Amino acid sequence: MSNETLKEQTRELVLAIKQALIDRGEMMATAESCTGGLIASEIVNEAGSSAILSGGVVAYQNEIKESMLDVPHEVLEKYGAVSEQTVKAMTEGARKKFKCEWAVATSGIAGPTGAEPGKPVGFVWMAVSNSLQNEAFYEIFDGNRHEIREKAVYKVLSRLLFLINNQKSTCTNEH
Secondary structure, three states, rough: OHOOOHHHHHHHHHHHHHHHHHHOOOOEEEEEEEOHHHHHHHOOOOOOOHHOOEEEEEOOOOOHHHHHOOOHHHHHHOOOOHHHHHHHHHHHHHHHHHHHOOOEEEEEOOOOOOEEOEEEEOOEEEEOOOOOOEEEEEEOOOHHHEEEEEHHHHHHHHHHHHHEEEOOOOOOOOO
């Protein structure tokens, strides 16, 4: 997929997420490490995004993951920043901090350096949570640093839209 195609498809995803959340009367938040705010940026590129985005945290350092998103120190010590447990904790922290129904998180190795055993460049953990579930998944993306980050944004937003569209509403404009 070309960069232009990916950009267009990401924008279409954002518009669909925005409409779905407005229809449900729900809000979302972001908790980003390797994507560095790109998810939130893609959302606020669209007018009226304040109707769905409560806020976001770029938690690049572990200390910020702990202090701003309440990721337990033990989780970071035991599993590392790039882990299922960490991204799940990041989404829960974001949901609580921003008092919203949905949250997404990313933590990965965008490169060109930083690879470790079992975690090559391009390895990204992502999570989507709401009050009913917290789902984490990973992918190993190819490309340069920018491409890896853009692909992670697209992937996590795709999963968010899928989950929104395949779940009953949990509230009615209570936010």
